Amino acid sequence: MKINQICIAGAGAIGGTLAARLATSGQRVNVLARGRTLAALREEGITLDDLEGRHHAMVNASDKAEELGPQDLILVCTKAPALATMLRQIQPLLHEQTIVIPVVNGMPWWYFQGIEGRFAGERIVAADPDGELARLLPAHHLIGAVVFITASREGPAHVRSGNPHLMIMGEINHQLSERLEAVRELIANAGIEARATDNIRDQLWTKIIANLTSNPLSVVTGATLEQLYSHPDLSPLVRQMLDEILQTAAAYGARIRFDPQTIMEMGTGMGAVRTSMLQDYDNHQPLELATIGDAVVELASRAGFAMPITRHVLALARFLASQRATNNTLNNH
Structure with a gap:
C-alpha cells in the first residue's frame, strides 16, 4: 500500500x-x-x-x-x-x-x-x-x-x-x-x-495506567513524575490507584506486561517531567479528565468495581480546574 x-x-x-x-x-x-x-x-x-x-x-x-x-x-x-x-x-x-x-x-x-x-x-x-x-x-x-x-x-x-x-x-x-x-x-x-x-487494547491499557496514575494527581500536587512515583508522601497513593486500574484492566481481559513495582520504577525513571495535564492546567487549558479518568471509572462500574481512590483524585483535580476557570471568568469581567 x-x-x-x-x-x-x-x-x-x-x-x-x-x-x-x-x-x-x-x-x-x-x-x-x-x-x-x-x-x-x-x-x-x-x-x-x-x-x-x-x-x-x-x-x-x-x-x-x-x-x-x-x-x-x-x-x-x-x-x-x-x-x-x-x-x-x-x-x-x-x-x-x-x-x-x-x-x-x-x-x-x-x-x-x-x-x-x-x-x-x-x-x-x-x-x-x-x-x-x-x-x-x-x-x-x-x-x-x-x-x-x-x-x-x-x-x-x-x-x-x-x-x-x-x-x-x-x-x-x-x-x-x-x-x-x-x-x-x-x-x-x-x-x-x-x-x-x-492487540492494541493491551497497549492502550499500559498507557492509560501511566496517564491515570500520574496526570490528575500532578494537577492536585504540582509534582513531577519522579516525585509522584517515588516520594514517600505520594507513591503510596499512586500505588493504590495503580491497583484499582490494574483490577479494571484485568476485568476487560487486558494483559499488562509489567508488574506493579516495575511500573512504579519506570515512572520514577521518567525524571523531573511535568505531565501534559499539569502543563494544561498551568496554561489554563481544559483537562483531559473525561478520557483519562472518567472513562476508566465508567468501565470499572460496569465490572462492579468502585475505584474509590481514583475517584477522589479525579474529583480534586476537577475541583481545582473548575476553580481556576471561575477565577479566569471573574478576572475577565
Whole structure:
C-alpha cells in the first residue's frame, strides 16, 4: 500500500514532533493548524529538538482542510476535549481508503468497536457522550495507536523532546494488515521506534495506567513524575490507584506486561517531567479528565468495581480546574 499524502491534524507538541520527523525523513507533510502556529509554520517551518539533535523542515500548512485535499494518512493530534471539533474539520480530507490514527490520550471512543464479545458495539459515554465521534469517523478508517512521546512547545512551531520516541499501532479488530505495516514502516523511517501489534487494547491499557496514575494527581500536587512515583508522601497513593486500574484492566481481559513495582520504577525513571495535564492546567487549558479518568471509572462500574481512590483524585483535580476557570471568568469581567 502506498501512502503519499500525509496530514498532521493539530500542531501541538506531539503533532509537531511527528510533523518534524516525517518531514525531515523526506515525506511531504501537510499540517492542519491555526492562529499563531499556522503563521509560524508557513514562515519558519517546523523545528524539533530531541535526543538526536535539531530537525527542521518546511511543511504545507493550512487552516482549511479543503485546501489540503484528500489524504492517505491522517494523524489526529489533539487534546480529547477538542476531538469532535477536529473530526468535523477533517471530513474534506477523507477518501474511502484514508487511514486515520487518533493520537489522543486516554480511553478511545472506539474501544468496543471492531471486536466481538459481551460489550461489542457499546459506547463509553465519558469518551463519546452523544456518539458523535463514532458517527464522524467510521471504524474502517481507524488504526489505533499508543504514543510514548514526551514533548513540550518552545514556541508556535518549535517543539522539544527529551525522551526516546515510541509509537505502537494496531488495527482495532486485532488483525495484522498490509496497511498497518505500511504505516509502521513510514513511521520507523522517520526515526521513531514503531511497532505493530495484534492487540492494541493491551497497549492502550499500559498507557492509560501511566496517564491515570500520574496526570490528575500532578494537577492536585504540582509534582513531577519522579516525585509522584517515588516520594514517600505520594507513591503510596499512586500505588493504590495503580491497583484499582490494574483490577479494571484485568476485568476487560487486558494483559499488562509489567508488574506493579516495575511500573512504579519506570515512572520514577521518567525524571523531573511535568505531565501534559499539569502543563494544561498551568496554561489554563481544559483537562483531559473525561478520557483519562472518567472513562476508566465508567468501565470499572460496569465490572462492579468502585475505584474509590481514583475517584477522589479525579474529583480534586476537577475541583481545582473548575476553580481556576471561575477565577479566569471573574478576572475577565
